[in-house]
Amino acid sequence: MRYEAPDTIKAAVGLLSKAKGTSRILAGGTDLLVQMRSGMLEPDLVVNIKHIPGMRDIVAEKGGFRIGAAVSGAELEEHGKVGQMWPGVVEATNLIGSTQIQGRATMVGNLCNASPAADSVPAMIAAGATARVVGPKRTRDVPVENIGTAPGKTSLAKGEFVSSVFLPKPPARTGSAYLRFIPRTEMDIAVVGAGIVMTLNAKGVITAARVSLGAVAARALLVDACAKAIIGSTLDEAALDRLAAAASAAAKPITDKRGTVEFRTKVAGVLARRAAVIAYDRARG
């Protein structure tokens, strides 16, 4: 195994493009080192991107924020302003693991590890976040929901990696929230996750919404039916019932050591409901 710590994107891309065998990016390392330790993965090349300028920065851009690939959950939380603009995204990221994990884990790493249960992903999808993909060819911005394709697999080509994530400026009266269900109070992988963003008009009617569910399919889902269930409403009980039903209907979970099909299906509806209420309150300000 080779370890490299390039100090430019170009150098990193060069290493990844030329590498034979398996390559991995080292940002926070909280997934990579676990996979290496379990023997699941024996990379031929590990590229530490933390020495590349910009990887650890949060930069205001076009009214929103660009978050470097190596920004840890703890740093994201401490920034404060990102959390004010997108509380749902920051609280989702901050749910990943323990305080120790938060000291290292990154949103981009969480996204690219492509676990169906990743906490930051439904929240980023709901926020309309985009991932900046750098590589040997042109740089491109990709909606985050198009990065993960299947458990552990991404749409990235050889030589490519995600250098940052962009959270756009939300319209006025927009609220975001993320909730997850875990068996304990901390430390667990999400059994179900629900990320919701909604925008209201001056009368409190929902004019736009994005609802994303995690851990109930091979990758996080962006559920149009859930958005449709609440757009045009003031999130009254009937709208919430429709939302919950749409979430349960969209869920295609499995039964495993963390939860059953029945449970995940039911709780997807419960969490969608509860997250919507929080997002609505935040939207009203």
Added chain:
Amino acid sequence: MPLDANTPDLRTEFKSVGTRPNRPDGVDKVTGRARFGADFSAPGQLVGLVLRSPHAHAKIKSIDTSAAEALPGVKAVITYKDIPEQAGCDKDVLVNIMARGTALYDGHAVAAVAATDAAVARKALKLIKVEYKVLKHVTDVDEAMKPGAPVIHPGRFEPVEFESLETASHVKGKEEKKTKTRAGSNIAGRYVFGHGDVDKGFKQADIIVEHEFKTEATHQGYIEPHACVASVSTDGMAELWVCTQGPFMVRDVCASLLGMDVSRLRVTPSEIGGGFGGKTTVFIEPVALALSRKAGKPVKVVMSRSEVFRCTGPTSSSSMWVRIGAKKDGTFVAADAVLKYQGGAFPGSPVEMGAMCAFACYDLRNVRIVGYDVVTNRPKQAAYRAPGAPMSAFAVEGVIGEIAEKLGMDAIDIRLKNAAKEGTVSSYGPTFGPVGLVETLEAAKAHKNYKVKLGKNQGRGVASGFWFNFAGNTCVSINLNVDGTLALALGTVDIGGSRASMCLIAAEELGISYDDVRAIIADTSSLGYNDISEGSRVTFSSGLATIKAVRDLKVRMCGRAAKIWGIPEDAVKWENGAAHPAGANAGGFDPLSIKEIAAQASATGGPLAGHYEVNAEGAGPSFATHVCDVEVDPETGAMKVLRYLVVQDAGKAIHPSYVEGQYQGGAVQGIGWVLNEEYFYGKDGTLQNAGFLDYRIPVCSDVPMIDTVIVEVPNPGHPYGVRGVGETSIVPPLACVANAVSSAIGVRARTLPMSPPKVLAALEGVNASKA
């Protein structure tokens, strides 16, 4: 009573005992200086790794180690052929530490290597070629008992005939079949306890409640993985540094397996990072010794966390049936139980103890318990804190909770009505001496937690529990240093703060300061045989032995004073840290302090010491009552423990902080067991959750403060009244929390763990039936 005629009456006034000084090993532990199993390294040591079966049940057709042996850096590769069976060894342990022709569970050791570093060792493991023929497996206890189940040990266990209620599959009360069934040969033992006539007893009942229960296997969950460094020299002398609860057990078992004289193997116990019974046997130690013997160098073997879960000794999973009959006023008239425990691939599940403890809290005229010990394709079980008792208590205390609810009786009152007391003939045979169950029930009832008003979706549960506590072989030696301080050598590993307690006891007996006594845990060449630190025996047994050793020393010190004063030995007494003339006739001598006697030891005959060796008896049982409040989220089944109270009888708390610590630690292990912990097996019989991510022990935010009350009903079998306390605290929580959830949302858990999916499904069943 184990005490001789000279022993004074039970002491009730104490100066040192009952205080809370800092423990002697504490500074090393808060600075990271203390050395645990993996913290020791020997010069020139090799790294040892174990190759393990990926199959739950498979014939091992061949093992080709040639490629591994040829890898540069590899110094030894072993299979079972390197550990030939010795006459008189424990064959089950021998097979468990390394498979001999058949892999019996996922993770069963098949071979091992010792190499110059971990990377080479890992590579070497991959080069060992094992040819398996996969066999049918069985991991569920009920399935293993059925005719036609895969037989784990062909020809070893006789097929068993069942009658009526004891059929291999569960029997609902009314369908009593008098047919006989020849079941499979995975049943290693059957145990029966009880007295009276249960059939007659049930006829007197106004209410009968019976249910089936199932619990899954759990692991002790100690944070420190097993680790050891073994060093065998060419002359057959061997050293072993190891984290264990029983260094003498390790010595004797390893010597027996490896065909060594016991005296040639010296075992030094490291500090131990938790055991709870899981470190009362051997796993990697004989393998490390065999590797070292072959390689001619020290070998360090440290288990990974996944190996700890897959390949050490979790406790049994169980399938149980309990029936209790009571009168309208709550008096129990009969109790009956069938317990089926699987103990992994070898006999020895704790079903016998589970059966003995099941109804031990109650005074029953008619009681019967039948227990089955079953083998399956799972790792060989090991003790886990009150082995066998939490499962049966879960079932029994759950049924009692339901009876109380149906009769409209308070949960504590129904237990008070039937509580075992002094003179009760226990359900497992012996008659109780003074015991403290009633005191714990009354203290629980009087506690402020019992009066807290509950809100929506909140409920309160109560459960009681029992553990016998053991005594056993114990040797202690105490040496007087030249400056009057003391060196106390103990043979029982300190797993709960016992060094501090022993120093308190020695200080108490001598009338000196706690700071003048230093306790160490000796190696196996320095003391006589000590049984394992288990069974909540250490404070009782090592405490008793310390008292006797100190009294031995006092006699000798008085003898030196007598010599110095020129008076008869029986004219000297010991008081408040000094030798005094015993009465005016003895002479008007100033007392000789321990420091003064110590300073003159050499001149008066030589160094002064005391010692005591015993197979102790007289341990007293410890009863407990727990009260728990929970809140349930009815839309997700999530449960939150709001309040938890442990009331337990300690007899006499030597160091109250460490007694409280045992109460709290056991309670939280029980909370984990009931809420989230379980062994999750795949269809192929392999363990799916061999790590702390998916084997979910309680984290700090999962539990509230654990309130404790120490009740003291002295045990007449000990000079200070001590009762062991380490184990009882894990017995009540399973039913206590389950009863609380039932009280909160009307759903009774009968399978463990009570995970949210199960609670939610049960709630939906309840709501559907109400609709």
Added chain:
Amino acid sequence: MSAVHVSTKINGDDVEFVCRPDESLLDVLRDRLGMTGSKEGCGTGDCGACSVELDGRLVCSCLVMGAEVGGHAIATIEGMAQGDKLHPLQQKFLEGAALQCGICTPGFLIAARSLLERNMDPTETEVRYWLAGNLCRCTGYDKIVRAVMDTAKDMRKAAAKSSAKKPAAKKAAAKKSPAKKTAKKGARHAA
């Protein structure tokens, strides 16, 4: 596999070592540097027994590569006491019997110190959620949480005493923003 040469700072001292790329910082501390105070309980970041601070940030050393710490500063349990003076947390753990077997203790002390340096007035919930990444199997956490809160109380008293002599800026500095995160987590898990 090519070895990597690393120059770093551990507990204020300059340290150099050579390691394979697949070794974690924990492997390096324990097996190459003989610093066995940080423990391996799981190797996968689930138990916190290996907790250290990396550039002042609480992390699991089993999830940091040995190769990547060059030029950074590491704080381990071995550096927590100052000479023969125990840190107030270490002292309180001892007095409050907040340890039984002691294997998790170094990790808890490093984690608790990290909390109190950011928030000298945590609630019980904040303490519990901050420490959720540190597993203990012996104590049931009760005495650990009490020891941390008692130490915080002592630290606040000491800060108040010294700020009675100095301006109010010291008091304000005692409570920083990261406390909000843990408070949020604790409150919100009611969902």
